[in-house]
Amino acid sequence: MLEEDCANYAKEIMRVLRPGGTAAVSTYLHTSPSEGQAHSFAERVGAAYVEYPEVPTKLVSYEFQTFERWFEGGDVRPVRGRWRRDGSEEIAEWQDWVVVRVSA
Numbered sequence: 001m002l003e004e005d006c007a008n009y010a011k012e013i014m015r016v017l018r019p020g021g022t023a024a025v026s027t028y029l030h031t032s033p034s035e036g037q038a039h040s041f042a043e044r045v046g047a048a049y050v051e052y053p054e055v056p057t058k059l060v061s062y063e064f065q066t067f068e069r070w071f072e073g074g075d076v077r078p079v080r081g082r083w084r085r086d087g088s089e090e091i092a093e094w095q096d097w098v099v100v101r102v103s104a
Contacts, residue, residue, distance in 0.1 A: 001065075002057060003046045010070035013100070017074075020104035028061035029096040036085045062067055067098045074100040 001009070030049045033040045041049035041061045045099050051059035064078045081095040082089045091097065 001060065002048050003062075006062070007070050008069070014071060014074060014102070017100075017102045019102055020065060022099060022101045024079075024097050024099045026093070026095045026097055027067075028059070028083065029067075029080065029098070030061040030063045031084060034084065034086050036084045063096070067100075071098075071100040074102050076100045 005071050009025075013025075017023055028039065028041065030041055031037075033042070039059060039061070041051055041059075043050045043053040043056075045053070045056045047062060047066050048056065049061045049063075050056040051061075064076075067078075068076050077099045079099060080088050080090045081093045081096045082091075083094050083096070
């Protein structure tokens with residue numbers, strides 16, 4: 001999804017999360033390309049980094065700071081997946097996750 005849709009989803013997630021609630025969204029967190037990395041996300045469309053500019057919504061990444069802005073007021077944490085192939089993964093999943101928790 002591109003920025004406007006993502007921002008809207010984040011707003012709705014924050015609206016419906018109960019105090020103390022947690023939400024997790026799968027995503028690709030943007031990083032500088034490295035040797036053997038599965039995706040480069042070399043093109044930009046607004047805040048989005050896209051893999052396929054001809055179909056920008058096909059594969060999209062965002063900087064973690066963008067998620068912090070979208071989930072303002074929540075405790076926002078990145079969880080790195082395996083797609084980078086650089087040893088930084090924190091979970092066995094391919095994609096990254098962004099976890100947001102609302103204070104109780």
